[in-house]
Amino acid sequence: MRNAFAxxxxxxxxxxxxxxxxxxxxxxxxxxAFKDRFPDRFFNCGVxxxxxxxxxxxxxxxxxxxxxxxxxxFATTRALEQIRVxxxxxxxxxxxxxxGSGLSYASLGPTHHSCEDVxxxxxxxxxxxVCPADAxxxxxxxxxxxxxxxxxxxRLGKKGEPAVHRExxxxxxxxxxxxxxxxxxxxxxxxxxxxxxxxxxxxxxxxGLSARVVSMHSVKPLDEDLLGEVFQRFPIVAVVEEHSRxxxxxxxxxxxxxxxxxxxxxxxxxxxxxxxxxEESGSQQDARExxxxxxxxxxxxxxxxxxxxx
Amino acid sequence: xxxxxxxxxxLEDLKALARKIRGRVVQMSNVARTPHLGSSLSCVxxxxxxxxxxxxxxxxxxxxxxRDRFILSKGHAATALYATLxxxxxxxxxxxxxxxxxxxLLAEHPSFGCVPGVEASTGSLGHGLSLALGMALAQRxxxxxxxxxxxxxxxxxxxxxxxxxxMFASARRxxxxxxxxDDNKWQATGRTDEIMALEPLAEKWRAFGxxxxxxxxxxxAALLRVLAAVPDGSGRPIAVIAHTVKxxxxxxxxxxxxxxxxVPTAEEVRAAHQELGLT
Numbered sequence: 001m002r003n004a005f006a007x008x009x010x011x012x013x014x015x016x017x018x019x020x021x022x023x024x025x026x027x028x029x030x031x032x033a034f035k036d037r038f039p040d041r042f043f044n045c046g047v048x049x050x051x052x053x054x055x056x057x058x059x060x061x062x063x064x065x066x067x068x069x070x071x072x073x074f075a076t077t078r079a080l081e082q083i084r085v086x087x088x089x090x091x092x093x094x095x096x097x098x099x100g101s102g103l104s105y106a107s108l109g110p111t112h113h114s115c116e117d118v119x120x121x122x123x124x125x126x127x128x129x130v131c132p133a134d135a136x137x138x139x140x141x142x143x144x145x146x147x148x149x150x151x152x153x154x155r156l157g158k159k160g161e162p163a164v165h166r167e168x169x170x171x172x173x174x175x176x177x178x179x180x181x182x183x184x185x186x187x188x189x190x191x192x193x194x195x196x197x198x199x200x201x202x203x204x205x206x207x208g209l210s211a212r213v214v215s216m217h218s219v220k221p222l223d224e225d226l227l228g229e230v231f232q233r234f235p236i237v238a239v240v241e242e243h244s245r246x247x248x249x250x251x252x253x254x255x256x257x258x259x260x261x262x263x264x265x266x267x268x269x270x271x272x273x274x275x276x277x278x279e280e281s282g283s284q285q286d287a288r289e290x291x292x293x294x295x296x297x298x299x300x301x302x303x304x305x306x307x308x309x310x
Numbered sequence: 311x312x313x314x315x316x317x318x319x320x321l322e323d324l325k326a327l328a329r330k331i332r333g334r335v336v337q338m339s340n341v342a343r344t345p346h347l348g349s350s351l352s353c354v355x356x357x358x359x360x361x362x363x364x365x366x367x368x369x370x371x372x373x374x375x376x377r378d379r380f381i382l383s384k385g386h387a388a389t390a391l392y393a394t395l396x397x398x399x400x401x402x403x404x405x406x407x408x409x410x411x412x413x414x415l416l417a418e419h420p421s422f423g424c425v426p427g428v429e430a431s432t433g434s435l436g437h438g439l440s441l442a443l444g445m446a447l448a449q450r451x452x453x454x455x456x457x458x459x460x461x462x463x464x465x466x467x468x469x470x471x472x473x474x475x476x477m478f479a480s481a482r483r484x485x486x487x488x489x490x491x492d493d494n495k496w497q498a499t500g501r502t503d504e505i506m507a508l509e510p511l512a513e514k515w516r517a518f519g520x521x522x523x524x525x526x527x528x529x530x531a532a533l534l535r536v537l538a539a540v541p542d543g544s545g546r547p548i549a550v551i552a553h554t555v556k557x558x559x560x561x562x563x564x565x566x567x568x569x570x571x572x573v574p575t576a577e578e579v580r581a582a583h584q585e586l587g588l589t
Binding site: 051061064081090 | 421436477482
């Protein structure tokens, strides 16, 4: 996803002279093309995320379209006060880009995990939260968030994520993308877990369960039309995310669901990380196994939850 | 737009204006029952030097993209900013009577765009300098000449983000930005240098690659001299350490930190106005 982001931001910057890229001392070679073409619009802001974020707000207040870019916990929770006051209070169009979100950097330890970022940024007024699923969605998302007049958080994985789209998707902020249709269960994937949701759907097929899979790239605003339909139609709606069960996509949908009257019949199943830090070392795949976030574990729990009765 | 107060011509007029603004600030604190009076009084001369001196701003065109930016990073001195902007003609001084009232545009800390001339929402310390640097870089990218100033308190320099910004500004030679520190030697609950090792403050800015000037923050001529020379041609950003007295202008408030939180009585307002020659 990060290579797709670098290519997309470089392409957009050629057409839009307001675009400025601020990086927190990462992505050095990644942005070589951007730096070559637009040297006056690239700033390596060093290991100083608070200042990077505040400066981005100041630039946006003068009519520019800045993107801040660094590893997710440092782009988000490290600079949360600057995001809240400088960007959200002023309601200016800064795009905060977090790379290596969720458990992407599992092996680097809990300082580099980000399973609380969506919860914290989603709570901020004026903020839009977008979590693209693959490189194609990243390309489309960069163009789409430039149409948003206020602050955006763009949550990326790392690189080499499996493609979930065969062609460039139609990407509208606030609208989920249906990837495959099904009748028995609906899987709502967030960001880098959409590919796993698709795998889980494949695993469910032999047991006679057909699954609709949706890329719910927009956590805020939520696609309430889509939620209204799926909770009416499917007895089980499973949310799959590499984020804490507190405040992420499942949390956001639970808030929405609790406010519905009458309550639709669908049952919400959350596949998310627990309320705990992951202290043991291992790869992203190891971490997902630890937290029951593999396609096999997801398919099994859906079947146990009564999917077989559908 | 109320523009009845035109820019005074000489220093004596500016001093009279500063006394008038101080009187308004004391009155606002009494009427609205708000704290931070000492912090507001200490920066009045800096604001007068800015808005009648070195800032290229036009109250009739407050959104001019080429205007200089002034960010009150020490947002708790909001009354001083409001009174200054009103007297400079950015908005009707009658609005000052609504300060801190329910539904008023004028809250205890300023909000971006609440009235013309307020450039940023401040109140949480350590934000204004980064905003100013972003604005200064935007001028550079857009090919404009405007300069961006941030007024910080001395206690505010305890925020780490200030020094992140300081390092970045000198590395990128952002010489169309400047910092003014209202160095009144006090923070909310005590002497600044007893709480944090802030001194030597000017030397700290120099060590971070800035040109630092130390001036008497109540000497309008001195303030005008150093701040009119931004940028100074050296390529370095400029920090002005303005040595000030908290509660300046009212003898029984000067250098008494109780006036960080105390609200003056009607009798104290009368005494203050008498000292300021406003009765």
